[in-house]
Amino acid sequence: MSKTMEPDLQSSLGGEAARPEWKHPSDHWLRGFVIDNRAALGTLAVFIVMMAVFLVANPTVFTTWYLYSSVLTTLPVALFVVVPLVFVVTCGEIDLSFPATMGFASWVFALVVQAGYDPFLGIAAAIVTGTLLGFLVGSLVVYGGLSSLIATLGMNFLLRGLIQIINEGKSTALTGLADSWAYKIFSSQVWGIPVQIFWALAFVVLSAMLYNRHRFGAQVRVVGDNPDSAQQMGIDVKRVRVKVFVFVGIGAAIAGTFSVMINFTWWPTAGDGYLLPVLASVFVGGTPTWGGIGTVAGGAIGAVTVAFIQTGVVAAGLSGFYVQFFNGLIIILSLLGHKWNQARYR
C-alpha cells in the first residue's frame, strides 16, 4: 500500500507543484467579474427584460419622466432597509421587526421636530433610537437563543402595538419641515431628480464595500456560512450576529425618517407597508435563504425591480388587480433563475 502511493504522488502532484503560477479562466477580469457577480447580473437581466415588456406595452407612459421621478422618491426608503437585510440574511438570520423600527424611530424624529428642535437633531435622535432597538432585537435573538424568524415577528407586533397604544392612532403633521435645511439636503430635488436617490445610492455603495471589502462583511459571511468554524477561528459569533441587527435598526431609522420627510406627516403605521416588498427585494436580488453568501448590489436592483412592478403594471394599462399577480410572478421567476444560476456548496 505504501509502495504504490509514492509513484502516484510524484506523477500527479510533483508535476503540478513545479508550475510556478496559477492559471484559471476567471483570471481574465471580465470573466472573473461575471462569475463573482452572477447573482446581481441575473437580477439586472430580469429588471431589464421586465422594463422592456412595460415599454412595449405602453411606450408613452414609460418614456415620461414623471413615472421615474415618483419611483425615485419612494425607492430610497426601501433601499435603506433592503441593504442591511442582505447582511442579516447572509448571517443566517432574518429580521421582520424593521417596519416597527421604522415607525418607532421616525416617531422619535417627529416628536423632536414637533417640539421645535432642528430636524438634524431629530435625525440623530432617530438613528440613536434605531440603533438601540436593533441592539434590543439582536440581543433578544442572540443572547436569548430565540429563533430570529419568530422573535423578530413578535417584536414587530410589540413595538407597533406600543406606538398605537400611546398615539391612539393619531398622526403628527410636521408643517415647518419644508423650510428647514434638513429638508433641502435630504428630500428636495436637484435638476428634477429627487435628492433621496443620491443618498440611497451612497448608502448602497458604502454598504457594498462594507460587505465585500471590510472585516465586518467578511465575518458576517463566514458566520452565516459555518458558525462553528468561525467560533473555532476566534470570531465572536454572537457579537457579529448582534451587529447585523443593529445595522438593520440604523437602516430602518434612516428609512423611516426619509418617508416622513416625503409626506411632512408621521403616521402610526409608518413603515408597515414595507415588510413584504423589502423581503421580496432581498431574495429577488439573489441573496439565498441559507446564509453565507449574498449580494448588496443585487438586493438594490431587486428593490428597483419590485418598485417598478406596481407602477409598471398600472401604467401598462392593466387594472390594479394584476399587481399582486405580477409581484408573485417576478418573485417566482427570479428564484428559479437564481437556483439555476448559483450552486450551493456544502
Next chain:
Amino acid sequence: MAERIIELRDISKSYGQVYALGGVNLSVDRGEVVGLIGDNGAGKSTLIKILSGVVKPTSGEILVRGKPVTGWSAARSRDAGIETVFQDRALAVQQTIVRNIFMGRELTGFMGFLKVNKEIEEASRLMREIGFTSKVFTPHSIVGQLSGGERQGVAIARAIYKQAELIILDEPTTALSLTETAKVFHFVRQVRASGRSILFIGHNIHHVFDIADRFVVLDRGKVALTADRTEVKSAEDLINFMEDVAHPGGLPGLHDAGDAERAVR
C-alpha cells in the same frame, strides 16, 4: 540535539471516574514528525485537546521550549506556535480560499477595510509553501469546489500562517480516497521541509508509517510504545505490536501475529 518545542510530563485526564489519560509523556522536537497511533478510545483526541489548550489536564506538567507553563489555554497554545487542524477542518465552504485562510484574523488597514491584495499575496505564498498549487484553482476559488484533499490543504495553509512551529494534524486523511490522501501527504512533506514540526494523528498505521520520524502508540490512556523510525522495520511490525498490546498472548485460536493481522483484514 534539536530544540524541544513541547513536552508533556505525566499528563493525566479524568472525566469523573473515567480515566482518559493516565500519566502520558510525550514530546516533539523541532523539525520532527511524530506519528501518534492508537485505537478508538485510546485517548488520542483527549491528548490533542490538551496540546491545543482546549481541555485542561487533571494533573501533569506542560513545558514549552523547556520551560514549564501555567494557565495553559487555547490562546496560550497558539501563542506558543502550536496550530491544530481539527478533523472537521473548520472551513466555510461557500467562501474563497483567501477568506478561509484569514478567517478570524483578516488583514485590515484603514478603518477595518481589508487589505485585499496583501491577503491574496500572503495566501499565494502559504499555498506555494506547502505545494498547494494547481492550474484549476486560484486563491479566489470557492472552497466548496475543491476536493477533500485540497480542502485539507486550505486548512494546513491556514495553520502554517503566523510562523507556527508545531502543526497538529488530527486524522487528516480520514474519509479520503487514495489520490486525495497522497495530496495531503504531499502538503505534510512540504510543511516538514520548511522545518516545522508535525504531530500526525491517525488510526491507519500505513499512513502514519509513511510520514513519521517517530511513533508513539497510545493504548487505553497510556503510552504503550515510543520508537524511532530506525527501530521499526515496517508498518507490519507496528501492527503486530499493537495486536500484542491489545490482546496479550494473542487472540484465542490464532498462533502468531501474522494470523491475527490476516484475521483483522
